Amino acid sequence: MDSKKPKSDVYWVKFEISKEDRRKLKGHASVVIWLTGLPASGKTSIARELEKRLHEMGGHTYVLDGDNMRHGLNRDLGFSKEDRQENIRRIAEVAKLFVDAGIITICAFVSPFKEDRETARSLVEANEFIEVFVNCPVTVCIERDPKSLYKKALSGQIKSFTGVNDPYEVPDCPDIVVETNKLTLSETVDTIVKHLNDKGLIEDLKCSACSDNTG
Template sequence: MTSKTVPHLVWHPAAVTKHDRQRLYGHKSCVLWFTGLSGAGKSTLANAVEQQLHERGLHSYVLDGDNIRQGLNRGLGFTPEDRKENIRRIAEVAKLFVDAGVITLTAFISPYREDRELARGLLEPGEFVEIYVRCPLEECERRDPKGLYKKARSGEIGEFTGITSPYEEPAAPELVIESGAMSVEESVRLILAYLTQRGVIPEQD
């Protein structure tokens, strides 16, 4: 699916800007883009990070791949073309959330580098934080929380990332989380420390 610019449309500037909202909330906004194989722990980690942000009184929201496919992206399959459209749509939604001053956490396999770079290109420098949740395929299959690997191996599911469809590892992610070796708590601390160091969130009192 290709996107086209509709003629005669003019961007309408907002009276309240992203920076106005960030000043009101007391923190910057950005996208934490969790990418990795199914079963690597993306959703678990994204939700654990958001819980900590929420407890600190910071504005955040998780956009989860499975949840988005039940609404906004319902009807999209898992062909390369549909995967690209899936990520294009969520990238645009994430951009809107950042404009709203929200720390946005996206948990999507997003297997193609080109699509992740498209998402990065929609945002200002420093607003896109690619977090590679790296976990060996064997460990992801051992976990198999949704039983998807078993179905993919039996041929019940086609176009499955890591089995019958490729996953392109990030070339230069901002963070790499070794989810096969690190605990969720350790991983959350690493991410929060990064956000603090980059000035996205204030230091905890």
């Protein structure tokens, strides 16, 4: 039995079909596209539209979304700093499995702490993690407030709400910044798809947003 990295009595098992084999099957790279930003900054809307676009291009995608994960894998976690960290740790581990499985993995999480985002980045290879800072002024997020969560936080009904009474640490060097109060959703998705294309990650997919690059 092939094994490496013994951890007490738990061994790492190597399987024959590799990430590269799966990528070959699919014709595109697998990466984590990590959308971080304030609540209501637009992460989920971007995830939805980006997935749709990449799927239409023939890409195999999956979205790991903050709220959805809290209904399943992370249903036992709350919103303390420790629980938020564990929330992101587990998601990052799952994202790593998805990248290993050959999938373009879109993660939409507030993920307010730099340290946690760096943990997520550290789990995959350097060229497999694309941090997208979904930048939107908190005043605009408060106006949008689709789930009335800012309203509840501002009135004291919710404690530890990022952007109101809990900090959001702005990324130092994100791979992409999208300003969702200035761009349309379609333009935002264009920006991300072009970045993926420029990095050679989706070369075999049909990319309409990138046609001006080929002329």
